Amino acid sequence: MKNLSYYGIVTGVNPDSIAEEIGIEAGDRLLEVNGQKLRDIIDLSFVLADENVELLIEKPNGDQEVIEIEKDYDEDLGIQFESAVFDGIRRCANKCIFCFVDQMAPNMRESLYVKDDDYRMSFLYGNFVTLTNLTEQDFDRIRRLHLSPLYISVHTTDGPTRAKMLNNKNAAKIMEQLTRLTDMGIELHTQVVLCPSVNDGEILEKTIADLYKLSPSVLSLAIVPVGLSRYRDDCYPLDGFTQEQACNIISMVTNWQNKCRTEIDNSFVYLADEFYIAANQPIPEYEMYDDFPQIENGVGLVRDFLAEWESCTEISKGYSKPTYLDVVCGKSAEKIIEPLMAEVRIPNLHIRVVPVENAFFGTRITVTGLLTGQDIVGTLNSLPGERTGVIIPGIALRKGEEVFLDNYKLQDIENQLKVPVHAAYGAAGLHQLLQAWDE
Structure with a gap:
């Protein structure tokens, strides 16, 4: 044996x-x-x-x-x-100044505290990795098996700045590693977690330029803002982006997108939706996102949602009696959802958009995907008036389950509010629930 x-x-x-x-x-x-x-x-x-x-x-x-x-x-x-890797997940060797795991609330499910940095999960599921823990054997295996594309957390191509951001001297070798991978024929999707006064400004300009030089092997670059929860007592001091800063970043990226679309016929670099919302600027048109290469990274979600909503057709003849539905969203999505709901005309349907402030992680977290069940319940319980049912954004639930980050279940919300609660997945799901709630 x-x-x-x-x-x-x-x-x-x-x-x-x-x-x-x-x-x-x-x-x-x-x-x-x-x-x-x-x-x-x-x-x-x-x-x-x-x-x-x-x-x-x-x-x-x-x-x-x-x-x-x-x-x-x-x-x-x-x-x-049970796991895609049988010999154990490769753990992160960095101490990133922006790491959201370090800002996680206490007493949550164990998996949320796992810092994985495994190139295999990058190939299999699109997880972003830093490359700081790759060995010669790993590079050889990537080459032999042609594990492509990979998803790389670059953050900056300036070596000293990256080493400081990741608190790992090996992080400074990023351009050498990226060039080595592209020379092997490996394609890459890349990302930058942007931190004010750390890797923005001239450093961001250099990062975009360096990665663009590696195209077409580098397929895309996503720029997402640092996420800041209220659990930052022992973390590096960081702030969010002001409206003016967001406008400056949009201006820089737009210039690069115009250049890239002229030279390689795609935008190449894409901004997370939060920048446009923070800047109070329109979301770019659908074609600017090409084939939405980084939608799983929150890049283009709003435009994709709007396009899906526009493709839906009215099918409801209305309700036989007054129906009052609360549509839940994050604070940043309120500007997107409210105008859409205001245009819905279904007899006897009354829609109330309920933006939920994130007390669990902190008010600086405004994205819908990080809403918790307890915050949703707290907000809804504070509202007066009629309520027939509640529509929850499916993006706030664990994939394949009806569970929030704080382990609340949809059933828990139903039990506390004493009305039916359903999850809407995407614009089509929301449209369907509004049209046929009784079904």
């Missing part, structure tokens, strides 16, 4: 899959495939590229069995794993 230090823990199998057919169950451990130990699902995908496969499985009681299967060359086993 072999003593293996890492393995894949099965959490489920897909119906009618090979895994179900051969009796693999939740709780089983995948120890080897074709005699090889596997570090992650990347290894697994390569070793499964065969028609004859031998699995070494360990059952929860410790019994091990070898299972031989025949399958199509590109056929998946249909196994769901």
Whole structure:
């Protein structure tokens, strides 16, 4: 019997899959495939590229069995794993001055305090990594397996400034590392977490210029503002951006976008929505976001939402009796949602937009995605008047679940408010709930 230090823990199998057919169950451990130990699902995908496969499985009681299967060359086993990495997530070696994990509230679920910096999660799921913990073996594996694209937290290409921001001397080598990756043929999406008087101004100009020189291998650059919660007692002193500062950043980035669209036919550099809201300036038009390469990073969410809303068509004939719906959003989204709701004309429907101030993380956090259940309940309970139901933004919930960051569930809100509560996912989801709440 072999003593293996890492393995894949099965959490489920897909119906009618090979895994179900051969009796693999939740709780089983995948120890080897074709005699090889596997570090992650990347290894697994390569070793499964065969028609004859031998699995070494360990059952929860410790019994091990070898299972031989025949399958199509590109056929998946249909196994769901506890983690995409079997040998443990690669932890962050930095102490970034802007790290939001260091500003997390106490007593939340354990996963929120994990600082991962794993290039495999970058390739698999688009997680941003800093490259400060990459070894020669990692670079070689990225090259051999062509793990592309990767998502890189650059923050600045000025070495000394980056080393200071990440509190890691290895961080200064960023341009060397980026060039090495692009020379391998690896494509990159990059991001800058912008901090006032740290990596903005001339340093930001240099960062954009340096990354643009590496295009088309560098596919995009997102610039997002530093997030500041109220839990910053032992953190580096930082402030948010003023309206004037936001305007200056927009002006710089707009100039670069105009240059890039002329030379390479795309914007290349994109600003997070918060800058336009803080500057009280219009969100750029749809075409300026190209194919929305960094929408998961909060870049272009508002424009995508507006475009989706405009594509929805009226289908409701109205309600037979007065219906009062509260539409919840973050403070920054109020300027976007309020005008849209004001234009809705559905007989007997009364809509109230409820912007929720983030008391949990602090009032400087205004994005909808960081709303908590307790803040939503507190705000709604303070409002007088009729209420038939509540529409919650789905972006505030844990992916695939009905749970907020503070572990509140939708059901908890329903129980406290004593009205139905539903989550709206995107503009189409919101439109559907408004049109057919009774259904």
